[in-house]
Amino acid sequence: MAEAGGADQLANLQLDEATGEKVSKSELKRRDKQRALEAKKKEKAAAAPVKPKPEKIASAEEEESQLTPNQYFEIRSGKIQKLRQSKAPNPYPHKFQVTTDLREFLPQYESLKTGEHLKDVEVRLGGRIYTKRVSGTKLVFYDIRAEGVKIQVMCQAQEAVGDVPFEQQHEHLRRGDIIGIVGYPGRTAPRNRPDGELSIFAREIILLTPCLHQIPSEHYGFKDQEQRYRQRYLDLIMNDDSRNVFVTRSKMITYIRRYFDERDFVEVETPMMNAIAGGATAKPFVTHHNDLDMNLFMRVAPELYLKMLIVGGLERVYELGRLFRNEGIDLTHNPEFTTCEFYMAYADVYDIMDITEDLVSGLVKHVTGSYQTTFHTQTGEEYQVNWEKPWKRIDMMGALEEACGEKFPPGEELHTTETNHFLKRILKKMNVECTPPQTNARMLDKLVGEFIEETCVNPTFITGHPQMMSPLAKYHRDRPGLCERFEAFVCKKEIVNAYTELNDPFDQRLRFEEQARQKDQGDDEAQMIDENFCTSLEYGLPPTGGWGMGIDRLVMFLTDNYSIKEVLTFPFMKDEPNHGKDKKTAAEVVGIKPEVEEGIPHK
Numbered sequence: 143m144a145e146a147g148g149a150d151q152l153a154n155l156q157l158d159e160a161t162g163e164k165v166s167k168s169e170l171k172r173r174d175k176q177r178a179l180e181a182k183k184k185e186k187a188a189a190a191p192v193k194p195k196p197e198k199i200a201s202a203e204e205e206e207s208q209l210t211p212n213q214y215f216e217i218r219s220g221k222i223q224k225l226r227q228s229k230a231p232n233p234y235p236h237k238f239q240v241t242t243d244l245r246e247f248l249p250q251y252e253s254l255k256t257g258e259h260l261k262d263v264e265v266r267l268g269g270r271i272y273t274k275r276v277s278g279t280k281l282v283f284y285d286i287r288a289e290g291v292k293i294q295v296m297c298q299a300q301e302a303v304g305d306v307p308f309e310q311q312h313e314h315l316r317r318g319d320i321i322g323i324v325g326y327p328g329r330t331a332p333r334n335r336p337d338g339e340l341s342i343f344a345r346e347i348i349l350l351t352p353c354l355h356q357i358p359s360e361h362y363g364f365k366d367q368e369q370r371y372r373q374r375y376l377d378l379i380m381n382d383d384s385r386n387v388f389v390t391r392s393k394m395i396t397y398i399r400r401y402f403d404e405r406d407f408v409e410v411e412t413p414m415m416n417a418i419a420g421g422a423t424a425k426p427f428v429t430h431h432n433d434l435d436m437n438l439f440m441r442v443a444p445e446l447y448l449k450m451l452i453v454g455g456l457e458r459v460y461e462l463g464r465l466f467r468n469e470g471i472d473l474t475h476n477p478e479f480t481t482c483e484f485y486m487a488y489a490d491v492y493d494i495m496d497i498t499e500d501l502v503s504g505l506v507k508h509v510t511g512s513y514q515t516t517f518h519t520q521t522g523e524e525y526q527v528n529w530e531k532p533w534k535r536i537d538m539m540g541a542l543e544e545a546c547g548e549k550f551p552p553g554e555e556l557h558t559t560e561t562n563h564f565l566k567r568i569l570k571k572m573n574v575e576c577t578p579p580q581t582n583a584r585m586l587d588k589l590v591g592e593f594i595e596e597t598c599v600n601p602t603f604i605t606g607h608p609q610m611m612s613p614l615a616k617y618h619r620d621r622p623g624l625c626e627r628f629e630a631f632v633c634k635k636e637i638v639n640a641y642t643e644l645n646d647p648f649d650q651r652l653r654f655e656e657q658a659r660q661k662d663q664g665d666d667e668a669q670m671i672d673e674n675f676c677t678s679l680e681y682g683l684p685p686t687g688g689w690g691m692g693i694d695r696l697v698m699f700l701t702d703n704y705s706i707k708e709v710l711t712f713p714f715m716k717d718e719p720n721h722g723k724d725k726k727t728a729a730e731v732v733g734i735k736p737e738v739e740e741g742i743p744h745k
Contacts, residue, residue, distance in 0.1 A: 154167070158170055160173070201276050203276070203316065203317075206356075214355070215356075215728075215731070219731040223732040231314075233349055233352050234350075235348065235350060238268055238348060241266040242267045244288045247265070247327070248291060251340060254328065255329060256331050257331035259326065259343060262326070263326050265342050266322070267286075267322070268320065268323075268350060269288035269320070269323070270318065270319070270321075270353075270379065271284050271285070271315060271317050271318060271319050271320075272292070274317060279309065280298065280300070281297070281298055282312050283296055283297070284315075284321075284347075290385050293342060294340075295323055295342045295344050295347075296328075296341045296342070297344045298343070301344065302345065304345075311346070311348075315347065315349060316352070316353065317353070318353025318379070319349060319351065319353050320351040321350055322347070322348040323346075324344065324348075325344040326343055328341060357379060358376075358380055368715075371707050371713050371715055372715055384708075387697070387701045387703065387708060388711060390509060390697065391693075391697045393508075395462060395693065397508050398462065399462065402484060407460045408460075409459075409460055410461055411463070412441075412448065412461060413447065414441050414464070415438040415440060416439050417438060417439070419439035419442050420443070420446050420675065421444060421446045422465075422467075423613070425467060425468045426441075427439065427440040427466045427477070440466035442465060442466065446672055448688070449643060449683060452686055453678045453681055453683050457684070458484070459484065459485055461482070461484075463481070464478050464480055465478065465480075473704055473705050473706060474635060474695060474706050476694070476707070476710060476713055476714055478714070479706075482691050483688070483691075484688070485643070485686055485687070486686065486687050486688075487684045487685070488685055489687035494689050495603060497689070498630060499531035500531065502529065502630075502638075503529045503601075505696075513528060513530040514529075515527045515699065518704065519633075520705075527599065527633060528600050529600075533601040533602060534600065535602070535628075536598075536605070538594065538604055538606045539606055539624070541604075542589055545589075545593035545594070546571070552622070553608060553618075553624045556586070556609075557582060558582075562580070562585075565585040565586065565589075569588065572592070574588055574592050579660075581660055582608075583610055586611060587611065595631055596634055598632065599632070599633055599634065601631070602632075604628060605627070606624050607627045608623060609623060610656060612625045612627045613653040613654065613657050614688075616642040627639075627641035627642075628641070632699055633699055635695055635699075636695075637691055639689075639690050640687065640689035643688045645679060645682075647676060658671055694710060697709040
């Protein structure tokens with residue numbers, strides 16, 4: 143009976159053609175009704191007109207990003223000119239009181255928790271806008287930088303105070319503008335992540351100085367090397383690495399000054415223009431004094447003046463300053479550069495070696511936190527440098543004999559014509575080229591550069607120079623023909639030159655005359671006879687040690703820059719042909735004409 147009942151139920155089922163199932167009559171009826179409703183909805187939707195999607199309105203900043211630099215400059219200059227005329231707001235206010243140092247702000251409020259605000263603490267900060275993000279009409283975010291530090295500024299309409307409405311405070315602001323911020327510290331509470339960002343919640347934003355030019359985007363940056371040197375201001379705006387180089391340079395100079403000041407040295411200043419270019423073997427720049435109608439030389443070294451001060455009784459002197467040499471420009475040479483020279487009565491070259499090791503190794507430790515530094519050359523070589531004292535010492539003549547495989551003439555014969563022939567033969571044998579004039583000093587210097595300097599990666603003293611290479615150094619007390627001098631090399635480059643000073647007026651006269659002979663042979667770098675200095679020696683220069691160090695080159699090694707241009711704020715650059723001839727200034731763009739101004743003569 144049960145089997146007959148089941149067969150009857152199957153016979154009563156209906157086929158659902160849409161799915162291929164067999165279902166009851168009532169279920170099939172329900173399904174058909176549902177399908178009819180869905181089909182009707184689709185027909186209605188198909189017949190309805192398509193609603194256009196609302197177009198996203200581009201912000202003023204987005205539209206301006208499509209402009210060329212010249213278009214942006216002209217439009218921006220016009221807008222700022224209108225503000226200059228209306229003073230609503232004044233785009234160049236006289237003063238904004240800054241009370242917050244951003245370098246101290248970050249560590250002071252780093253502990254704030256997500257969503258925590260300190261509304262009772264007023265922050266007043268000036269900085270430059272790097273990014274601007276607008277979220278509707280009531281919320282604006284800025285990333286600003288000041289003193290090399292970055293912070294987010296959050297601006298909400300409900301927090302705005304002051305005479306200028308919220309929208310007007312922000313509508314004129316663009317990337318690169320310098321603004322004043324009045325607000326309080328806090329940490330944001332974003333919905334999409336658990337940790338908020340330490341920020342300044344602004345109550346008022348004041349335009350302090352507009353930037354009329356487009357600054358490069360943070361994504362692409364400002365990397366063109368040539369333009370970075372020419373527009374150092376923009377390089378510093380965009381690149382923290384450049385800023386850090388000059389901060390490090392300042393710390394180094396401060397350390398050097400403090401080192402000498404603590405040891406009873408007197409810092410002095412000596413003339414930049416001289417009637418005679420003396421004190422170093424170098425080619426000078428020539429300038430002209432109109433009133434006296436005489437040519438003067440820009441100084442190549444302050445040495446002679448500093449030694450005259452020692453004669454006068456200032457027994458420990460030093461000078462940090464610029465030198466000018468009319469020589470080639472390359473990765474390690476600039477026509478003007480900075481050196482430090484010191485002179486110390488009753489010291490000799492061996493005392494100066496000890497001071498050099500102590501000063502430089504201490505300086506490296508102070509600036510970098512370690513005695514170990516890394517330096518990369520232009521070709522990608524990596525030097526691991528250990529500045530810790532004591533430094534290696536190399537005898538010049540002994541090292542040359544070892545490198546060339548021949549015995550060199552004794553020191554007292556190194557200035558002779560026979561030695562000149564010997565050195566020419568050695569140059570040919572060792573395949574070393576020396577451009578004319580091939581004086582003994584120049585040829586020896588070439589050999590030293592090729593076979594000794596190339597081995598000096600860690601700080602190394604090269605000692606035992608021939609007298610005829612060192613016209614201002616005292617003769618060696620034990621080795622005839624040589625003098626008491628050393629050069630310190632790091633990463634194959636000279637950083638220090640020092641010696642026991644020649645204080646014998648008879649000997650000094652002969653040395654100057656030998657330099658004059660070399661000048662007659664065509665050596666433009668040879669020194670001239672300085673009669674005033676020779677006279678000062680006749681009054682008595684005490685036994686003295688003297689020393690000079692190139693600041694720029696040392697900065698290069700400690701900041702890992704192989705080009706001297708990276709460590710000079712404004713390196714010497716060739717003129718760009720036609721640069722700026724067709725370019726209009728902001729005043730010309732908006733039609734401002736210069737006012738007549740009466741000059742006041744210099745008093």
